[in-house]
Amino acid sequence: MSKVFVIDQNKRPLDPIHSAQARQLLRNKKAAVHRQFPFTIILKKSCPSPEVRPLRLKIDPGAKTTGIALVDDASGEVVFAAELKHRGFAIRDAINSRRQLRRSRRNRKTRYRQPRFLNRTRPQGWLAPSLQSRVDNIKTWVQKLCRFAPIAAISQELVRFDMQLMRNRDIQGNEYQQGTLQGFETREYLLEKWNRECVYCGIKDVPLQIEHIHPRAKGGSNSITNLTLSCEKCNTKKGTKDIKDFLKKDPSRLEKILKQAKKPLADAAAVNTTRFALLNVLKSTGLPVETGSGGLTKFNRSKHYIPKSHWADAATVGKSTPILIIKGIKPLLMTSNGHGTRQMCGTDKFGFPNRHRTNKQIHFGFQTGDIIKSVVTNGKKVGVYVGRVLCRATGSFDIATKTGRISGISHKYCSPIHKKDGYSYGF
Template structure:
């Protein structure tokens, strides 16, 4: 069961509680709803003695979606899970269209002029805005979750495989040499090295097998320098021949070449690692091979949030995943800077943008509208899109209702740059109870 975050009256984060307990506190008037997403209640009293649970925030950063999980290291309980959807592609295309418009404008009636100042240098550690947005998305959520939950440590997946351990397996301990873990890391390593294609026929999108370049029957070793990946057909066809005899001497050469560390660590993850270290919490790093190994051991399906829960060596023996409903968080940004829409020639098409706030509401706020009159009688909870006329659109979990008057709306949570979906089979949507209301969106 996903838990509910609890704050004391001074906004000190307490250990997350069971939703049933939260509902009881709310109905008894001992607590109030503090935030809808993630669902947080605030107690009406001060709590001084806090039992420290070993809560660990685990992150599996992805290019489109990042998995987030808060795991109790002792019990293996998952207290909270989320999937954070990034907007890197949107940022990239926005910047590209802005660049195109500016370029077009400059080129209209100007000659080329040499740049006068050498002020186009990028600072050290610069990353493109589309990549930085991912880092910012994650650090924002680390900060937000730390505000509502007493997190003791962080784990993140930093690399896909451990290059160091791969090349010197003898220094990495027995678990590494003999255990299955090594197999997972080796597989990831080989897939990366041979670009996820069969080393012989170059086919992709088929199951690839680990293959010995010099076969084991002819005293080939299990070292990574003697391994490659091949499709089933090539593997059978090659049989007891070496790669050279099979007609592919270059495979041998490629396998001998060690893979550079930089290939394994991507820049975004490295940046994130640096930023997480500045939180002051201990940051554990794990490899993709380890994540996969942990997940397979516990027979868990591949999802972003479960991958996150399986990151790192600290992962408990058995994770309790039943009934967890991950919160889907979608990065939306904070509106657009464009002053008005343009047609395909770049000429203004609409009136200049009017004020951002209308009748106290802003596009992206989550509102509850109780319509008592007219055709649209009903209760709607969702993300609002404001119009200057005061007649709003509300996007609920399954549809968009147009033309709801602002007078019927009440703000539940202000726009914070993200929209939310509580996925899966949500339990009976009772709108009036605070806890189930959170599940509707």
């Protein structure tokens, strides 16, 4: 299972320990809780500088979710695992909404102005806010983990798909292109693009075969835009038929397949756009950075018979991956929620102002977004509630728990667990 981070009195990271050892130190009052997420304890007594075993931080960047793992290269033990859920698409939608509101307001309030062009310049390396947020989220957690664990190296999945290898399978120059990794890049791309299911019958969780949409016997190419996935039954049934003849009784599915074949993979585009920006951020830490491809990650995971998940993909990134020990690992689930909004005037769905927000954020020592524990001893809502709090100046708070939202909890029953840092947590 995931271990507990330990730091000394000078806040230097020590070797992570088993949770039972952490409980014993806390019970004997030799340590105190320093942080809840990720759970970290701090020793109360000074100790001589012990030797620590270096760990490798492994990262599998994703458009929606990024996998994070801490691995001991010497023993192969996965010390810590986490999955970080980004809010890039939410940022994109919020920016689109803001743009629409501003355009509507300008049309109503200002005179006509001729359009201006080329009057805004962007610095070199600029990324859209929805993409920059992904890089910033990973940067934040790399810095946090470096404070709590003795990290000596970093591994990053730099390219999700090797586009050059997929277009030309006979390309020369690298060993992996003619070795054990041949075909993994193309298959992984197709699995992502076609949602890991047979395109003809929709079945999942069965062995899938790479299939030509337009058969090679009738002039079809090996281009990635002409490849899809099907189960063995559908592949045999289709044979060398043209897809239009094979699906003539199902025109909606035919249209969907032909449309998807030409459509680029949006998530892969987001990852590919931010990959080198993230690489520069990781190099700025001063630690050695190893890179690998998505095909290599899948090859390592398949070789070790590890079930697919975001944190497992992270643990198998790079050529340095040893034989992993993953027994009992329970990843920390982190969701990026942002730090709130600076918008003072709330609007309805038509863009007209209908409420005003105050700039005071802290009420009775709590702030919206804090994770708290509330023990209600009397009234209609007797019970124990743990979750993110929504504060009001009246002192009547709402708590978002796993089972739902609890309204009308007095601040007198609340005690803080984890101060707001822009993320929510779960297991």
